[in-house]
Amino acid sequence: xxxxxxxxxxxxxxxxxxxxxxxxxxxxxxxxxxxxxxxxxxxxxxxxxxxxxxxxxxxxxxxxxxxxxxxxxxxxxxxxxxxxxxxxxxxxxxxxxxxxxxxxxxxxxxxxxxxxxxxxxxxxxxxxxxxxxxxxxxxxxxxxxxxxxxxxxxxxxxxxxxxxxxxxxxxxxxxxxxxxxxxxxxxxxxxxxxxxxxxxxxxxxxxxxxxxxxxxxxxxxxxxxxxxxxxxxxxxxxxxxxxxxxxxxxxxxxxxxxxxxxxxxxxxxxxxxxxxxxxxxxxxxxxxxxxxxxxxxxxxxxxxxxxxxxxxxxxxxxxxxxxxxxxxxxxxxxxxxxxxxxxxxxxxxxxxxxxxxxxxxxxxxxxxxxxxxxxxxxxxxxxxxxxxxxxxxxxxxxxxxxxxxxxxxxxxxxxxxxxxxxxxxxxxxxxxxxxxxxxxxx
Numbered sequence: 001x002x003x004x005x006x007x008x009x010x011x012x013x014x015x016x017x018x019x020x021x022x023x024x025x026x027x028x029x030x031x032x033x034x035x036x037x038x039x040x041x042x043x044x045x046x047x048x049x050x051x052x053x054x055x056x057x058x059x060x061x062x063x064x065x066x067x068x069x070x071x072x073x074x075x076x077x078x079x080x081x082x083x084x085x086x087x088x089x090x091x092x093x094x095x096x097x098x099x100x101x102x103x104x105x106x107x108x109x110x111x112x113x114x115x116x117x118x119x120x121x122x123x124x125x126x127x128x129x130x131x132x133x134x135x136x137x138x139x140x141x142x143x144x145x146x147x148x149x150x151x152x153x154x155x156x157x158x159x160x161x162x163x164x165x166x167x168x169x170x171x172x173x174x175x176x177x178x179x180x181x182x183x184x185x186x187x188x189x190x191x192x193x194x195x196x197x198x199x200x201x202x203x204x205x206x207x208x209x210x211x212x213x214x215x216x217x218x219x220x221x222x223x224x225x226x227x228x229x230x231x232x233x234x235x236x237x238x239x240x241x242x243x244x245x246x247x248x249x250x251x252x253x254x255x256x257x258x259x260x261x262x263x264x265x266x267x268x269x270x271x272x273x274x275x276x277x278x279x280x281x282x283x284x285x286x287x288x289x290x291x292x293x294x295x296x297x298x299x300x301x302x303x304x305x306x307x308x309x310x311x312x313x314x315x316x317x318x319x320x321x322x323x324x325x326x327x328x329x330x331x332x333x334x335x336x337x338x339x340x341x342x343x344x345x346x347x348x349x350x351x352x353x354x355x356x357x358x359x360x361x362x363x364x365x366x367x368x369x370x371x372x373x374x375x376x377x378x379x380x381x382x383x384x385x386x387x388x389x390x391x392x393x394x395x396x397x398x399x400x401x402x403x404x405x406x407x408x409x410x411x412x413x414x415x416x417x418x419x420x421x422x423x424x425x426x427x428x429x430x431x432x433x434x435x436x437x438x439x440x441x442x
Contacts, residue, residue: 033051199240210232324347325372373399400435
């Protein structure tokens with residue numbers, strides 16, 4: 001009525017968007033435009049109403065807003081990762097060194113253990129945020145999706161308990177995707193944990209792996225994916241289900257329906273981020289009282305052979321050395337940690353805090369240096385530029401890149417290419433020593 005009065009008074013009225021309820025009960029969005037009609041003298045004699053159904057446009061706008069929100073949170077998480085990882089490198093590294101100095105039964109070990117446990121939780125939280133932001137470093141290789149699903153069956157049984165029945169059905173045992181197997185397992189476990197909480201009195205958790213076609217209609221309607229065949233992973237439960245408001249926020253980080261202290265609210269956000277980083281997508285179908293189904297679409301790989309993992313090497317004993325190592329790291333505390341570990345196990349260390357100093361130290365001690373440990377992002381010259389300058393005059397020189405930055409930054413810097421030795425922060429002293437030895441020996 002207000003709009004009608006404004007039109008009658010001669011005002012120009014913008015189109016109005018609102019919802020309507022159709023006779024069949026469906027709620028639709030419409031755009032209602034008022035078109036005035038005038039006589040020959042220019043007097044308003046009537047007005048017409050044009051109604052346009054804009055429901056699909058509204059859905060796409062909601063999806064765009066959700067994607068922008070998730071991207072913004074992801075950028076924040078990725079930006080914090082570097083500083084967190086530098087701090088955790090120092091805390092975790094020196095705590096582990098201290099632990100190696102204490103004898104079994106020493107009461108001081110009781111003080112060190114909680115530090116390491118808390119540090120591990122902090123590392124896990126940082127990695128979870130990176131997983132959500134789709135910026136963690138992954139080891140992509142051809143894997144059989146059915147094999148991944150079957151591989152977590154026993155773990156699911158222990159995690160879910162006896163009152164939840166796990167059913168697995170894989171139509172195609174040769175369904176191959178290019179993925180990080182550990183990350184895919186993490187997705188399944190996170191979805192299973194969500195299902196367990198939705199079935200407090202027990203129920204059925206079903207996992208299915210099969211081929212599925214994604215049509216052009218779905219692509220056009222939803223705004224993502226390309227027409228073709230995909231590997232489809234379906235995870236369903238017979239739990240309490242979700243209402244529309246919960247479904248809207250289910251992948252938001254830190255959103256949880258659990259009581260305070262009962263969950264981090266990161267499980268489904270992590271699953272979302274991992275699948276996005278695998279160039280796939282995840283959809284949820286749920287209604288109150290009717291359970292929940294997650295459908296995960298992953299691009300199929302043309303690779304027909306899956307590499308066999310090499311037997312794990314003994315990682316329990318640190319490896320000593322005698323060589324001279326150039327350590328280039330702009331964070332003084334991290335540099336101090338690396339120097340301390342290497343010197344403890346026989347290495348000679350030359351330090352530099354930026355790219356320019358690194359090259360000056362290298363030219364001054366070229367005959368002694370056998371390995372350069374390079375932080376990826378540094379003042380004056382980054383790690384890749386330093387390595388290229390060194391390699392130009394000493395092609396035999398070995399390099400080990402070390403960084404707490406996210407995968408997208410590392411990819412742009414070219415340090416994830418095949419042939420480069422790389423170690424993510426925060427490394428344990430043992431990881432650092434084994435990686436240094438491996439780089440030198442190869």
